[in-house]
Amino acid sequence: MQAYGRAFARIYNLMWTRFANQVAPFIFDFYASTSVGKSNKSLLDLCCGTGQLAVHFLEKGFRVTGLDLSEHMLSIAKENALPYLVAGQAKFIQDDASHFALDERFGLVVSTFDALNHLENEQALQACFRCAHAVCDGYFIFDLNTRRGLRHWNNVEINDRSEDALIINHGFYDGVSNKAWTRITGFIREPNGLYERFDETVFNTAYEMENVRDMLIEVGWKDVQFARIQELGVSLSAPEQEERVWFAAKA
Ligand SMILES: C[S@@+](CC[C@H](N)C(=O)[O-])C[C@H]1O[C@@H](n2cnc3c(N)ncnc32)[C@H](O)[C@@H]1O
Incomplete structure (x- = not known):
């Protein structure tokens, strides 16, 4: 879940x-x-x-x-x-x-x-x-x-295009197993101007x-x-x- x-x-x-x-x-x-x-x-x-x-x-x-x-x-x-x-x-x-x-x-x-x-x-x-x-x-x-689509998960992407957030995406998929993983970490700007760290690991079956x-x-x-x-x-x-x-x- x-x-x-x-x-x-x-x-x-x-x-x-x-x-x-x-x-x-x-x-x-x-x-x-x-x-x-x-x-x-x-x-x-x-x-x-x-x-x-x-x-x-x-x-x-x-x-x-x-x-x-x-x-x-x-x-x-x-x-x-x-x-x-x-x-x-x-x-x-x-x-x-x-x-x-x-x-x-x-x-x-x-x-x-x-x-x-x-x-x-x-x-x-x-x-x-x-x-x-x-x-x-x-x-x-x-x-x-x-599976073909999930092969694109196998990389690292950095998104710093927005002033409001920095996002780093570490994906992993070996192309054959039943799970592809991605760890998404970064910072998002709070209304008070400070940045909050986030860290989410998501899988796709x-x-x-x-x-x-x-x-x-x-x-x-x-x-x-x-x-x-x-x-x-x-x-x-x-x-x-x-x-x-x-x-x-x-x-
Ligand atoms: C990639 S997002 C898609 C959100 C939305 N459908 C869209 O098109 O933008 C996946 C969503 O699935 C929800 N989710 C994951 N597992 C779930 C489950 N077992 N039952 C209900 N929601 C779930 C997550 O909380 C998240 O909001």
Whole structure:
């Protein structure tokens, strides 16, 4: 389990929100083109992080529930979605994506930015698929890093482009084992001008894309497709050749 810590959550909100902002319109357009998407405007965002994707759908009139393990990510998500929270259109809950049950049902369930690579192993991933299926009346869309994509983790990167933060990323992946690791350390500027040190170690579990499809089908998902984000409706035939694969499945 990997719930992001306090300072890292602030770094995330400062530096890593572009992904969710970029993919949200593609997911919205795909879902809006489906028959359930024309009438059901409800979204469950699993591993919602700091809530950027949630806000995109809230702005489009969706009722949104964001679920994440990290109280610190959720606290920032609540700030980012404050007007919608106050209006009762948004809800954020702290829970484990591989072990949750909700009374509500949703037209769309999503999980973005390789959040499901954060789960411990295939058992946890399939448990997540089962929980998601139990609350979904429409589509489940998520992305995973492939082994090919995780090979890029094997390096050191320094990001000193912002005055507000210094980030050092030490990644390790041997290309064959089931876990890729990255240690992210650095400093983030506090409102008082002082810098706080952060240190977060994150792993991604590497899965076989065909196994993931089989696990989805086993728990009841239908029409499972591998895709690219720009063309969620178009099936890819060689998913392991991609660095990141998007899955679209029907309840
Ligand atoms: C890479 S971030 C993605 C955040 C967001 N989906 C986005 O696109 O920006 C991964 C998120 O997964 C959360 N997370 C990790 N393991 C989790 C689990 N087992 N259940 C729920 N959330 C989890 C972390 O706290 C973090 O917010």
